Amino acid sequence: MQSHEADIANRITALVRGILEQNSLSAEVTSETKLVDIGLTSMDMVNLMLSVEAEFDFTIPQGEITPENFQSVGTLQRMIVGQLQPTAA
Template sequence: MLRDRLIGLVTEILAKNAIERIPAIDARLSEVGLSSMDMVNLMFAVEAAFDVELPAAEITPENFYSIASIEALLTRLGVSAAS
């Protein structure tokens, strides 16, 4: 499932920062412990994990606000969990 893979990516980045928790899907990622560099790493991880190139216009704070917003972005771009 798309959401499960996204949760895994976020949790992995949080673990590198010694934060051992799974954020709620609508939690603001910057408030659960992701720094601006972590957000860049998350963007690259999403592109690699789902074999997609995110259009520059879509790389916005709103689209990377939460797991749910990233999931919505990928859905709009036609990405599926099987990607």
């Protein structure tokens, strides 16, 4: 299961790097890097949210669209893993 979570983190990191490149920014992106500290604006966060939904083929529930979930690659990864896990019956 660890490799699945690492794959999710890598895909999120790629999305963040893509947004940085669009803005002509360069920064090291780790799982704990604060996204606002590397230059992502509120519009970039909206683009990231839409990119995450497209990349992982699900709609982020309104209750999960919080500043806490969009702080870093790691916080996004935890939210996505939680959303993609099948619900226990």
